[in-house]
Amino acid sequence: MFAVRTLARPAVATATSLSNAVQVRNMATLKEIQLRLKSVSNISKITKSMKMIASTKVAKAQRAMENARAYGNANNAVFLSAETKPASDSNSIFIAASSDRGLCGGIHSTVAKYTRNAIGGRPDVQVVVLGDKAKAQLSRTHRAAIALSFNQIGKDIPTFAEASAIVDIIKSSGVEFDNAHIVYNKFLSAISYEATAVEAYSEDTFKNSPNFAAFELEDDVLENLQEFTFANNVYWALVEGHAAEMAAKRSAMENATKNAGEMINKLTLTYNRGRQAVITNELIDIITGASAL
Amino acid sequence: MNVLTNSARAAAVAFRSPLARYYASEASVGEKLRLNFVVPHQSIYKNVDVQQVNLAATSGDMGILANHVPTIEQLKPGVVEVLENSTTVKKWFVSGGFATINPDSSLNINAVEAFSLEDFSAEVRNFHCALLISNTTKRGFMYQSLPFSFSIAQAVKTGLAEAQRAASSGGTEEDQALAKVEVEVYEALQAALSK
Numbered sequence: 001m002f003a004v005r006t007l008a009r010p011a012v013a014t015a016t017s018l019s020n021a022v023q024v025r026n027m028a029t030l031k032e033i034q035l036r037l038k039s040v041s042n043i044s045k046i047t048k049s050m051k052m053i054a055s056t057k058v059a060k061a062q063r064a065m066e067n068a069r070a071y072g073n074a075n076n077a078v079f080l081s082a083e084t085k086p087a088s089d090s091n092s093i094f095i096a097a098s099s100d101r102g103l104c105g106g107i108h109s110t111v112a113k114y115t116r117n118a119i120g121g122r123p124d125v126q127v128v129v130l131g132d133k134a135k136a137q138l139s140r141t142h143r144a145a146i147a148l149s150f151n152q153i154g155k156d157i158p159t160f161a162e163a164s165a166i167v168d169i170i171k172s173s174g175v176e177f178d179n180a181h182i183v184y185n186k187f188l189s190a191i192s193y194e195a196t197a198v199e200a201y202s203e204d205t206f207k208n209s210p211n212f213a214a215f216e217l218e219d220d221v222l223e224n225l226q227e228f229t230f231a232n233n234v235y236w237a238l239v240e241g242h243a244a245e246m247a248a249k250r251s252a253m254e255n256a257t258k259n260a261g262e263m264i265n266k267l268t269l270t271y272n273r274g275r276q277a278v279i280t281n282e283l284i285d286i287i288t289g290a291s292a293l
Numbered sequence: 294m295n296v297l298t299n300s301a302r303a304a305a306v307a308f309r310s311p312l313a314r315y316y317a318s319e320a321s322v323g324e325k326l327r328l329n330f331v332v333p334h335q336s337i338y339k340n341v342d343v344q345q346v347n348l349a350a351t352s353g354d355m356g357i358l359a360n361h362v363p364t365i366e367q368l369k370p371g372v373v374e375v376l377e378n379s380t381t382v383k384k385w386f387v388s389g390g391f392a393t394i395n396p397d398s399s400l401n402i403n404a405v406e407a408f409s410l411e412d413f414s415a416e417v418r419n420f421h422c423a424l425l426i427s428n429t430t431k432r433g434f435m436y437q438s439l440p441f442s443f444s445i446a447q448a449v450k451t452g453l454a455e456a457q458r459a460a461s462s463g464g465t466e467e468d469q470a471l472a473k474v475e476v477e478v479y480e481a482l483q484a485a486l487s488k
Contacts, residue, residue: 070336070339074402160405215393
């Protein structure tokens with residue numbers, strides 16, 4: 001009997017203190033939970049519609065990417081068969097191709113990270129950044145190296161005219177290079193991507209390739225060829241990066257919607273529990289009041 | 294008139310194909326040219342075996358068969374003719390680009406824009422029909438008997454005249470260079486369509 005009492009007492013005590021605590025907390029926060037619930041469900045609506053938009057864009061971007069890939073591969077076949085390789089002490093530049101928009105997972109940080117790793121400890125390397133997001137990330141570590149940056153990129157599927165304009169500005173700004181690494185996100189599947197680089201070469205680098213002599217060409221087309229292939233590779237990188245971004249945005253938004261859904265469930269549960277506790281307490285008050293009379 | 298040009302084209306093809314076969318068999322036995330013909334937004338041919346490709350390069354017009362010497366050629370505005378086999382010939386008008394022939398007998402054509410010559414007439418035909426419809430509502434059936442080819446030539450002609458005017462009128466150096474390119478493209482297109 002004694003043992004039961006001693007055991008039962010603390011249990012009762014904790015139960016009352018707990019219910020008191022819950023009661024106090026819930027009385028104060030029921031309104032807050034309601035507000036929170038509202039804002040979370042609004043966010044989930046937004047992310048859901050962003051996901052819908054991204055998934056319609058993915059199909060289009062992927063089609064464009066297939067074509068751009070074929071275009072880029074046809075473009076680079078000549079360098080493959082000429083076995084073009086930059087000299088070990090060549091002057092390289094890096095072109096980080098990303099975009100202006102966020103909310104798409106780690107798509108910009110992979111490009112920035114790859115560029116950073118590729119630069120390594122090399123001094124006086126120049127970097128050209130396409131897109132504000134990658135610019136923000138790269139300027140933290142390589143502010144001095146950024147020679148040029150472009151924004152207004154990635155609103156829609158990039159066009160060849162955009163790529164040519166970028167190459168035109170790079171050329172007219174006097175950025176010299178032997179080989180340019182164009183860093184972009186390679187589209188692996190709808191849920192995965194990987195930062196890689198495609199290379200563009202200068203005239204001299206191409207002229208020094210081992211199999212260059214096998215090709216018949218007139219010397220005055222070399223400069224045009226260099227500019228054209230450079231623009232083609234930038235185009236390819238931009239379009240493939242765009243497809244990867246759209247796919248990443250879709251999965252990021254899908255995850256956000258899922259998380260918001262989970263949060264809504266939890267909050268609803270807590271809200272209902274709290275509400276019930278309040279009702280129970282009120283009932284207890286009424287009943288004890290009535291029985292006291 | 295349309296029928297005439299069609300039959301003329303068919304005759305030209307019929308005349309050319311035995312020749313092409315002859316050269317192909319001379320150059321290589323049973324080997325084909327692997328063609329990649331791509332523009333930024335479209336792959337026209339992707340790793341397709343064809344018999345011969347004729348194109349207009351800055352160094353002159355050329356025909357390419359299998360086992361051609363590796364070459365890099367800049368394209369000028371003109372027609373790229375693809376002989377898929379001895380009977381099918383497709384013609385594309387390209388505004389410029391590069392063609393590279395690799396040692397493995399593959400030909401890569403990267404063009405900025407390419408349109409099938411048939412598309413050209415189709416596009417302008419739609420335009421002309423629209424013109425007809427708008428005219429019929431205002432002035433009866435005046436233009437209905439006009440041949441379609443008239444409108445294609447006319448559209449190119451107007452474009453050419455405009456470009457020529459821009460090229461000769463004083464503008465910045467860049468404007469004039471642009472207009473000259475435009476004139477070149479229009480002239481090539483005119484030549485291609487009048488064939």
